Amino acid sequence: MALRSDWSKEFCPIRRSLDVLGDPWVLLIVRDVLHGRGRFDELHIGLGISEAVLSRRLQAMLEAGLLTKVDYSDGPRTRQAYAATEAAAELLPILQQLALWGEKHTALPDGGGHMALIHESCGNETFHGETCSSCGEILSPEDMSWDKPWKSTRDSLQGASAQG
Amino acid sequence: MALRSDWSKEFCPIRRSLDVLGDPWVLLIVRDVLHGRGRFDELHIGLGISEAVLSRRLQAMLEAGLLTKVDYSDGPRTRQAYAATEAAAELLPILQQLALWGEKHTALPDGGGHMALIHESCGNETFHGETCSSCGEILSPEDMSWDKPWKSTRDSLQGASAQG
């Protein structure tokens, strides 16, 4: 990624991960892409990221193997969007634990609400990020929905390289 | 933290988490502090972070409630070091999943080796970051050691606010 020092050759796997993931936008882009919001403008508007930075991040994430480009049809024409690879889909536990940690250790602003992680396979909310705290199964994107009360939506996730 | 935009008032808990954690140094500092390496110079040398940035990060992490200052005795005199709070200790699953993800999705450099996460309570390696893949227990720092073949050490971790 070379945003700062190059950590891709470090022995410590955490440092190698942070070489790719150690930028807040990268995880937010993965989150949105796993929600099926993989178009450039959706990301730009939805995340509030500048277009220049978004462009650079998407390029780096393609190179890092986190994203692939997929076609989608916009009426008569074919456009392209970004979709998650298997590597990006396997960041789900990290995203969910960030959500759980944030719920517990940061202050909920006025008008917010508790975001529930719903394991659709068993129908229950999970309080772990990696395995379901209700049924014990490993959590994967296809089986998850995130209930966001401040948007009054229950967004389902999708796995690697699904069509947008 | 205000490194970039202020995300502390966002409804999305992931964004609020990244407001605090969305800097690679923060997680690396938490990792080292959980290993009992909480002195300024240990962090400076061990992480290769510049002193100016380390100083700013430590300050921000104190304010964010990730670290506390604790006394330690250096022979006759009392010095201070940084120790993890409960909030920082609860980042363990994220650190371990970053390690697992890095082992799987980034290239191991020459001379490296597989870092094993050992759950000392049951004596086995765990392949999950949050609950032990061998015995199913929730993983907490006091019960973990990380086996780092490139340093030929098995470093045990420590929980919140333990003396350095």
Next chain:
DNA sequence: CAGTATAGCTTCCTTGAAGAAAGTATGAGT
């Protein structure tokens, strides 16, 4: 008790990335 060492920061300077906004390119609809 002056000189040196060490820990723990702080200040200064330069380079580089972030953010905002405007510009470019391509194809569609009217």
Next chain:
DNA sequence: ACTCATACTTTCTTCAAGGAAGCTATACTG
């Protein structure tokens, strides 16, 4: 032909990172 939408790219300014040197407090050394 003109306008609109998507998907970027370019330009400019501001701010943070990294490196090095300086500063302060408390030892230990002769």
